[in-house]
Amino acid sequence: MDITAAVARGADAPLAFETVTLEDPRADEVLVRIVATGVCHTDLVTKSVFPAELPIVLGHEGSGIVEQVGSAVTDVRPGDRVLLTYSSCGDCSRCTSGLPSYCENFVILNTSGGRADFTSPLSIDGTRVMGAFFGQSSFATHALVSRRNVVVVDRDTDLVTYAPFGCGVQTGAGAVANVMRPRPGDSVVIFGVGGVGMSALLAARALDVENVVAVDLSAERLAVAKELGASTVIDGAAEDVVAQVHAATGGGATFALDTTALNPVIATALQALAPMGTLVLVGLGEPTMDLEIGHLTGNGKAVRGCIEGSCDPQEFIPQLIAWHRAGKFPIEKVIRTYPFWEINQAVHDAESGSTIKPVLVL
Structure with a gap:
């Protein structure tokens, strides 16, 4: 045809x-x-x-x-x-x-x-x-x-509303719900609040995580993130991003999500974690990254890759729809x-x- x-x-x-x-x-x-x-x-x-x-x-x-x-x-x-x-x-x-x-x-x-x-x-x-x-x-x-x-x-x-659930939305939301699996008392910092990052933010809030930090270069996006439940928003161009995240989370985030795939941002996200924290990477961009091994061996931090939200869409997309219909997403x-x-x-x-x-x- x-x-x-x-x-x-x-x-x-x-x-x-x-x-x-x-x-x-x-x-x-x-x-x-x-x-x-x-x-x-x-x-x-x-x-x-x-x-x-x-x-x-x-x-x-x-x-x-x-x-x-x-x-x-x-x-x-x-x-x-x-x-x-x-x-x-x-x-x-x-x-x-x-x-x-x-x-x-x-x-x-x-x-x-x-x-x-x-x-x-x-x-x-x-x-x-x-x-x-x-x-x-x-x-x-x-x-x-x-x-x-x-x-x-x-x-x-x-x-129309649910069309992007099949990739971008489930990528961000799944990184939180299926990989991080945060508890309400944990803290999550998201670097880059485009479509994927916003979906991650919404998933964290749907899971009753109250301490969610959004980092971005766009004031407009940060304003939307605040409206959607981010407890703290940070200008990614600031010189003290790590210090601001540590102040907002009481010493570092339990989990960090990078959606940018930019080496300097990934390095910042790793530093923003608390000891034993986990950084999840979902972005497509730079093919390699530089890491300070001491952040991993000395503090027990972990770096984890994630594709398509580590989900089975037949199970996770209905979950996202249920969250949306309940007013949580x-x-x-x-x-x-x-x-x-x-x-x-x-x-x-x-x-x-x-x-x-x-x-x-x-």
Whole structure:
């Protein structure tokens, strides 16, 4: 079938709406009409590195309505409302242990530009277009996804507000809920309160953590963080960030989250921890980092990586929805919606930081 997609043709070119041919579903695939899709930092990073000769359809925070299912899909039906998340194989030891975000085939399934067999479901005039980004490529009117990408939700679910739950929101919230697992008396400091950091803040508050510190360069974002329950907000450009965190937490935070992937910020986050504290890293950016080993061996601190919130989306996304419906996770306060046709404006606003979490509405 022919669909309309926002095609990336190089780092510096704007996304262009083009008619793209989408294959029919294979036996284990589901055809979804996209209703909304978030714009994630990973989309921006990928666009910046994909060469112009390899056009790709990005987007991996989709939501929509099922239109068709493959012959092997028995528990998803046309008309179902769904949220889309990352892809996993379901067969490796990590998937079968309940850790699909660490799937042994994660890179192939999510960032190779195609399916597990390296084919793409997308083409233009018979020429391959890189697709199946995070198993979705949801910057389009329709997406062809595997069954494991699909989280079926109730028919009254708000598909616009919940669209980003499949990546950015579960990444931040899951880092707190599934990796840190803080108790109410613990303290959490978050470096970078964009969409991921705000989601982490909301998760900490949903878990009744009262001492949550937000660090960012944007006064506007810090104001929103304060509104959402941060007990202390700190200008990341200040010379005494570590001292301010220690003062706010009584000697250092129990947990720190870095969303920036910037070496100086990571070093600051490690220093901001109390002895025996844990730093969780979720950002994509600098490939290496410098650490003072003494912070680890001398104080028992730990550094832990986390991808996609270390969660099984089939279990964690319903938990996030339950928190939201109970008034404990007001993610709508950081979302700004854009018509699909304004995707380049949404990308610009995400890059500039003027919008915390853009969501495109089709």
